[in-house]
Amino acid sequence: MSALLELQNISVSIGSAQLLDGVSLRLERGQTLGLVGESGSGKSLTAMAAMGLLPLIGGHVSDGSVRFDGQDLASLNDTQRRALRGRRIGFVTQNPMTALDPVQRIGAQIDVVSRLHLGLTKQAARARTIDLLTQLRIPEAQAVAEAWPHQLSGGMKQRIVIAMALTGDPELIIADEPTTALDVTVQAQIIQILAGLVREKGVALLLITHDMGVVAQICDRVAVLYAGRLAEEGPVAPIFAAPQHPYTTALINCIPQEGMARGTLRGIPGAVPSARQYPSGCRFHPRCTRATADCAALTPPLITRGDGQAACLHLPEVAL
Ligand code: SF4
Ligand code: MG
Helix, strand or coil, rough: CCEEEEEEEEEECCHHHHHHEEEEEEECCCEEEEEEEECCHHHHHHHHHHHHHHHCCCCCEEEEEEECEEEEEHHHHHHHHHHHHHHEEEECCCCHHHHCCCCCHHHHHHHHHHHHHHCHHHHHHHHHHHHHHHHHHCHHHHHHHHHCHHHHHHHHHHHHHHHHHCCCCCCEEEEEEECCCCCHHHHHHHHHHHHHHHHHHHCCEEEEEECCCHHHHHHHEEEEEEEEEEEEEEEHHHHHHHHCCHHHHHHCCCCCCCCCCCCCCCCCCCCCCHHHCCCCCCCCHHHCCCHHHHHHHHCEEEEEEEEEEEEEEEEECCCC
């Protein structure tokens, strides 16, 4: 059976800038794939490509293909793509404020999505809204449906956005840094809600994050992007036990350890280069502790390691 979502060797360009270069990803039904990397690595762009939304930002897939349930997105027309996004793919944004209309009550905003995608009557749509809110363990669902967005906390607003993403009963949820705008205490709740949807409803989750700790907690596989290219991809357990790519190692080392003094959060020295100034050879070479002279000259190919793959000229000798 084909994967639910499959990106085959895609390159994405906006104008003359090539922002993604030969990225391949596979997400099976009911699985969770973590897509990680620092800001500017191309994570959101990958999500937009998966939803066929690149034209919105003036971008396009210049090479490769995006398939959902075996169907090439490029073969669909706008109406078909919209239907796919509303019904079979649900999207959870980074900032719940931008996803909610401030001048409409919560219930009405969710109702309208069910009416549009499922063709429900007004009453049936409201019943579904209350049911979704209840499924997301929102207390007093009736009262919340009557509330205005500004009356709700950030965490509650993000639950509403998740409810909206669920209205079409999607097979895939794409969540782009869904906890970034939230207080630390609510972040874990939102992650648990998403993990619960995978467990209880069998949806697949593409979770975009820069937090390797979250990936370790809830993902089956992880894909690491750096400067528009795939650095490493594979099942979570072996990658955390023995990361093959130096960038993966660096990201794992950024996870705050218990007992670490506050404020000693480790970062990776240097920054992700901009698409206009990608370094030659391996794009990670200016920041890499393992780099040698050939790293600036040669582009590392993806090499299979165990059930995963990594793109580095100097992979550890021992395979997984
Ligand atoms: Fe580092 Fe070289 Fe491997 Fe790139 S190819 S990750 S610079 S060792
Ligand atoms: Mg982003």
